Amino acid sequence: MKLPRQTVVAAGTLLAAALLGSGSMPKATSDVAVSVMPSQLSVVGLPCFPSTLNLTMTNTGTKDRYADLTLTPNGPLQLSRTLFSSWLPAVDPDQPVSAPVEVRVPRDAKPGTYRIGVEVDRNRLTVPVTVNPLPTKGPGDNLILGEQATASSTHGNFTLCGAVDGDKDSEHWDTLTGWNDGTRAAFPDTYDVALATPTTVGRVELYTLDSAKYPARTNGLRDWDVQLKQSGSWQTVAQIRGNTAGHVTTTFTPVTADAIRILCLDGNDHTYSRIVELEAYTN
Template sequence: MRIPRQTVVAAGTLAAAALLGSSSMPAATSDVAVSVAPTQLSVVGLPCFPGVLNLTMTNTGAKPRYADLTLEPTGPLQLSRTLFSSWLPAVDPDQPVTAPVEVRVPRDAKPGLYRIGVQVDRTRVNVPVTVEPLPAKGPGDNLALGEQATASSTHGNFTLCGAVDGDKDSEHWDTLTGWNDGTRAAFPDTYDVALSTPATVNRVELYTLDSAKYPARVNGLRDWDVQVKVDGAWQTVAQVRGNTVGHVTSTFPPVRADAVRIRCLDGNDHTYSRIVELEVYGS
């Protein structure tokens, strides 16, 4: 199964970007230059696969000022913020100010073309957003991919979705992927992923931190339980103790479950629980 990720088109300045559905360009009505990267997005209705827009404002005028960038989504688009406000100095060279915004849609969102209106002062353009069909997950597919994750705590350098984003590369740790708990030297920690629908599962693949700089025998997860949620209660279906490698497969008798949990009991450095990727498979 191929999960669509955001489509990247070279960033452009909003004041020079064509309005969606129009070949005309807005007149310059602001001393704030604004760019959005990418200028188009493709999103899918999986909770841990948001599209991300990076918004940048630069003061091109002679005086410092505050600026408000507002975002107005259409249709099913859901934004992590609808306002980006910042103090913009008037200096040479220019000092751009950047902030991200996550774009999500519900699982049942209707596929099609929507837009996000972006406005500063009286300058307004639209960013096209394509909602792709939700891909089905069948036999052999990773049931955890892109699904809603929760955790007992999360370190500030990481996101909940980092361990279900499809990236198993430990070299991307702490920059592009992975989950790290937020309670140093305090165990147990838990990392859960809710399945989209109840499913019969019998195998869990866990990737812990294991790179040239941070080998698993020093920094990886050492001890954990694999648990599944059945009728509202967590059941332990597999246990791992004394692990020193980066990838561990746990198999168990098939069980119909609503969610899967890794109950982290210790790390090899006895400080944090670290999961690069969690995969769940069923029969």
């Protein structure tokens, strides 16, 4: 179900009065309409599992202008930005200007409901944010879902966390999910994920690019090593060569590790390393 938008509207609307918490109609103070999507968020304290708030400003007046949108989080909420400034042209039809904001909380954040204040020209609205408990990660759970990822490089069209976000659908490639290195035709590449605590790992599942448009045999990861970090050094526990499948399961003698690495040695098009999703399990 699509969530409704909260909107701060220009010049004297009842919504503006409600958002200001006033019992009377305020004077018109802004010719900038602001919307946020979604109207409420949920977030969990995993470093690579942020929620995203999309901000939009539109000049509804007759003169071009700059506008500053400020964000004020409370409690444990951490924002990727607290200011959204933009030039807003006064044109017909109106031209909205948008920007995303990532919302995170620390791993030890107390579950509960917090808020982000949004303000433009003294018009204010509030976005409720629910902090949920950390998900359990037992023997049958994906141990690296949302955990901190690092990479040798990341292509500008992708996010570092794209391969541990829980989305393993190749059809979402380059729009919602996945990791792609940023060094064309240069190997090796590395993609690492840190475990929250030293954990026994015995199985790694790798999903590489494999869609109707980009099949694995021509665009997927071809050669790689699975490595585990133990006592500060990387140990190779499995090697995959000549792969043409979109999903590869690797099992090995379970060992206690601090982190997992995919050492990417070649792709089937010999240009990029592509991982849609990486998972790890105890057994």
